[in-house]
Amino acid sequence: xxxxxxxxxxxxxxxxxxxxxxxxxxxxxxxxxxxxxxxxxxxxxxxxxxxxxxxxxxxxxxxxxxxxxxxxxxxxxxxxxxxxxxxxxxxxxxxxxxxxxxxxxxxxxxxxxxxxxx
Amino acid sequence: xxxxxxxxxxxxxxxxxxxxxxxxxxxxxxxxxxxxxxxxxxxxxxxxxxxxxxxxxxxxxxxxxxxxxxxxxxxxxxxxxxxxxxxxxxxxxxxxxxxxxxxxxxxxxxx
Numbered sequence: 001x002x003x004x005x006x007x008x009x010x011x012x013x014x015x016x017x018x019x020x021x022x023x024x025x026x027x028x029x030x031x032x033x034x035x036x037x038x039x040x041x042x043x044x045x046x047x048x049x050x051x052x053x054x055x056x057x058x059x060x061x062x063x064x065x066x067x068x069x070x071x072x073x074x075x076x077x078x079x080x081x082x083x084x085x086x087x088x089x090x091x092x093x094x095x096x097x098x099x100x101x102x103x104x105x106x107x108x109x110x111x112x113x114x115x116x117x118x
Numbered sequence: 119x120x121x122x123x124x125x126x127x128x129x130x131x132x133x134x135x136x137x138x139x140x141x142x143x144x145x146x147x148x149x150x151x152x153x154x155x156x157x158x159x160x161x162x163x164x165x166x167x168x169x170x171x172x173x174x175x176x177x178x179x180x181x182x183x184x185x186x187x188x189x190x191x192x193x194x195x196x197x198x199x200x201x202x203x204x205x206x207x208x209x210x211x212x213x214x215x216x217x218x219x220x221x222x223x224x225x226x227x228x229x
Contacts, residue, residue, distance in 0.1 A: 037220075044121065044207065044220060044221070044222050044223045045156075045164065045207055045209075045220040045223070046220065047216055047218045047219070047220065058217065060215070060216040061215045061216070062216065094163055094164070099169075102152065102169060102170055103150075103152035103154075103210075103211040103218070104152070104154035104166060104169040104170070104209070105154070105156070105164075105166060105209075106166050106169070106175065107166075108163040108164055108165070109163065110162075110163050111163050
């Protein structure tokens with residue numbers, strides 16, 4: 001059973017860059033899409049983007065080009081980098097494994113709360 | 119941001135059956151059999167309970183079942199139990215940007 005774990009700072013200053021890492025264990029890194037999803041406090045889920053194990057990525061254009069997702073296959077990690085953050089980016093951020101052939105998320109990390117505030 | 123439409127809340131008594139709807143368009147639910155459902159208990163991450171409209175992952179109770187008609191998908195829970203109290207989210211692949219949408223979420227309350 002694959003396991004995912006998010007890590008990173010819980011507090012980010014407005015206009016700064018939010019960086020998170022997801023570590024993948026007990027499962028293959030190959031042939032899957034690795035995704036980031038967020039959930040503002042008390043609200044619903046929002047797909048942010050994903051990266052295929054080959055390195056190809058796709059992002060939610062709602063983020064206006066502020067998002068980059070990258071892979072570190074040697075360490076079985078993938079990362080999120082969101083620039084120019086505002087209070088609207090305050091959310092629980094989840095990393096998840098996405099099955100691209102059947103289009104569903106089959107495993108999620110526990111999530112990490114990131115607050116954007118000065 | 120676009121989202122699939124779900125009722126905000128559904129409730130039922132223990133042992134009863136409930137159904138949660140998820141309404142989309144011809145660009146998502148109506149055109150693809152890539153509907154999934156997740157259960158999210160308070161303070162926890164979502165967990166997959168249905169994929170491919172009606173398939174259950176190993177270990178998920180048979181009390182959960184999924185279906186689709188036109189642009190609307192549905193999740194049914196039979197024999198409602200206290201442990202089913204949670205938020206439920208549908209999701210679907212879609213044509214357009216973003217390529218993947220979640221529903222607005224439904225809070226299930228067991229009376």
